Amino acid sequence: MANQAQSPSVHHKTVNPLAAKLQLRLDPDQLTNCMRCGFCLPACPTFAETGIEAESPRGRIALMKAVADGIMEPDRAFEEQMNHCLGCRACEPACPADVKYGRLLEQARDAIEDHTERHSIGVKLSRHAAFKKLFPNQKRMKLIGRSLQWYQQSGLQKFARQSGAMKLFPKHMQAMEKILPEASGQGIVEQIGTRHPAKGERIATVALFRGCLMDVLFTSTNRHTVDLLTEAGFEVVIPEEQNCCGALHAHSGEAEMARSLARQNVQVFKDAGVEFIVSNAGGCGALLVEYDHLLHEDPTWKEDASWFAAHVIDISELLVRHGRLPEFHNEDVSIRITYQDSCHLRNVMRTSDAPRQLMKQVKGVTYAEMKDADRCCGSAGIYNLTQPEMAGQILDHKMEHVRDTQAQVLLTSNPGCLLQMKHGIEQHGLRDQMQAVHIVDFLHDHMHPSRK
Numbered sequence: 001m002a003n004q005a006q007s008p009s010v011h012h013k014t015v016n017p018l019a020a021k022l023q024l025r026l027d028p029d030q031l032t033n034c035m036r037c038g039f040c041l042p043a044c045p046t047f048a049e050t051g052i053e054a055e056s057p058r059g060r061i062a063l064m065k066a067v068a069d070g071i072m073e074p075d076r077a078f079e080e081q082m083n084h085c086l087g088c089r090a091c092e093p094a095c096p097a098d099v100k101y102g103r104l105l106e107q108a109r110d111a112i113e114d115h116t117e118r119h120s121i122g123v124k125l126s127r128h129a130a131f132k133k134l135f136p137n138q139k140r141m142k143l144i145g146r147s148l149q150w151y152q153q154s155g156l157q158k159f160a161r162q163s164g165a166m167k168l169f170p171k172h173m174q175a176m177e178k179i180l181p182e183a184s185g186q187g188i189v190e191q192i193g194t195r196h197p198a199k200g201e202r203i204a205t206v207a208l209f210r211g212c213l214m215d216v217l218f219t220s221t222n223r224h225t226v227d228l229l230t231e232a233g234f235e236v237v238i239p240e241e242q243n244c245c246g247a248l249h250a251h252s253g254e255a256e257m258a259r260s261l262a263r264q265n266v267q268v269f270k271d272a273g274v275e276f277i278v279s280n281a282g283g284c285g286a287l288l289v290e291y292d293h294l295l296h297e298d299p300t301w302k303e304d305a306s307w308f309a310a311h312v313i314d315i316s317e318l319l320v321r322h323g324r325l326p327e328f329h330n331e332d333v334s335i336r337i338t339y340q341d342s343c344h345l346r347n348v349m350r351t352s353d354a355p356r357q358l359m360k361q362v363k364g365v366t367y368a369e370m371k372d373a374d375r376c377c378g379s380a381g382i383y384n385l386t387q388p389e390m391a392g393q394i395l396d397h398k399m400e401h402v403r404d405t406q407a408q409v410l411l412t413s414n415p416g417c418l419l420q421m422k423h424g425i426e427q428h429g430l431r432d433q434m435q436a437v438h439i440v441d442f443l444h445d446h447m448h449p450s451r452k
Contacts, residue, residue: 113253282342
């Protein structure tokens, strides 16, 4: 008898290509670990703003599972829902089943970006330029830094603002331009070199992860990080060959590029022979500490990636747990400060107490805990650029709590959060009442003068 399965009269259902990719990428164990208990709902910023089930981690996991089980096909609405998530991962500490939601989200976005038929040529070209040509190349990042520096110092920035030329750009782009920090065409290595001895007895040798945007937009914060570390008893090395951490790539569906960057960083820092790898940016640190997961399927790099991840630490944690803290004084009038958590520092690196301990070490400062300081500010990497409406809505509510603290200084531990809070201060007319500052810069500015 002829095999009917091979008969041309039998029609087979065509599998949606994106569905097939999602079925391959999504971790079935994590999908089934979700108990649908709802503990994640109050922690989720997008659910808090909308009250829509699909806007929650539980809802998004249900959508992923429905695709993986073949119950639904991923359409445009599915893609938009995955991209509407901030990726703040506040759901993970709240989850009693320890579901790794962040990994599921990255797997889903990776599959979606692999399925690029729906992307316009313009989007494809811009993603290629940003993710594969710009961020992985430190020389090009410095060129961007030099270009921004020229724009800021040549008078062109002043002209663009006064002439109304900035009105040609979308409102959120205009707002972000207003709060750009002073850029630099020289990174920290060009400015201060690669090795810095500890002051006093050496506690340990540590390596600074300088970052890509940090190195051109927040170079002074990197310099201040080195000063704090050496003052606290650490010898600091800055491996020159290090590259972008890959966080923006991983969160935007460019997983293979993230893995490529991770391999290079693992090798460079392993060769440096250090006892800690120090991050001063919560967004970078959160991916660095998960390099073991990022490269867990690569037998060549798996062991070294685990070593790397185990040695990553945020500067606040290192100073509090292992350092010889210098004295911090506020010698002017007493000031009131508050703190906005970096989501990835708190929810992934699980560091929230150390920054607060450091702030409270500064004499002459009153610390006011902000309501919902652990809730995302809406920055979330480039979320405030790709999803400006939701980001703005979240920021508006955040600024209500900021105002209630009556603080003169708002501190945070991540450059993206810092820019977002500066934007909030600008938007809400608080520029004359408060300023947003990276915690490293604040501590450096208040370090006892005899020890600077």
